[in-house]
């Protein structure tokens with residue numbers, strides 16, 4: 001079984017454990033809090049908020065989250081869809097400024113089978129990519145070294161947003 005251990009990453013496991021310990025929805029809980037480095041919420045608007053992923057797949061991994069709890073993309077209103085895309089676009093611009101990525105992955109994982117970490121509350125991912133960073137995919141993350149902490153990334157992006 002020792003080989004299996006290497007298929008998991010410490011922070012993804014931590015994420016799963018924390019998710020189980022928290023009563024209610026983690027993403028709904030963030031809606032009720034003040035934006036700040038302690039919860040990594042960058043800003044919010046009418047229907048959605050923007051938060052750093054606490055357990056990122058890559059440096060600068062952010063999520064755009066609708067305030068409304070739900071997993072059904074097809075039932076989202078045009079207003080919410082539009083706001084999610086506009087924030088994703090804005091965050092691409094900001095991340096390009098702060099971290100100069102060479103590419104992005106953007107999208108929604110729908111359902112457990114679709115790879116969603118929090119399947120009950122949908123969220124739009126924006127993940128910066130650099131050539132060669134596949135070496136740092138979660139599978140191999142026990143040897144991965146992120147160039148900066150999530151808190152440092154938060155501060156850099158927050159600064160860029162307010163300038």
Ligand SMILES: [Zn+2]
Nearest residue numbers: 025028069121
């Ligand atoms: Zn929720």
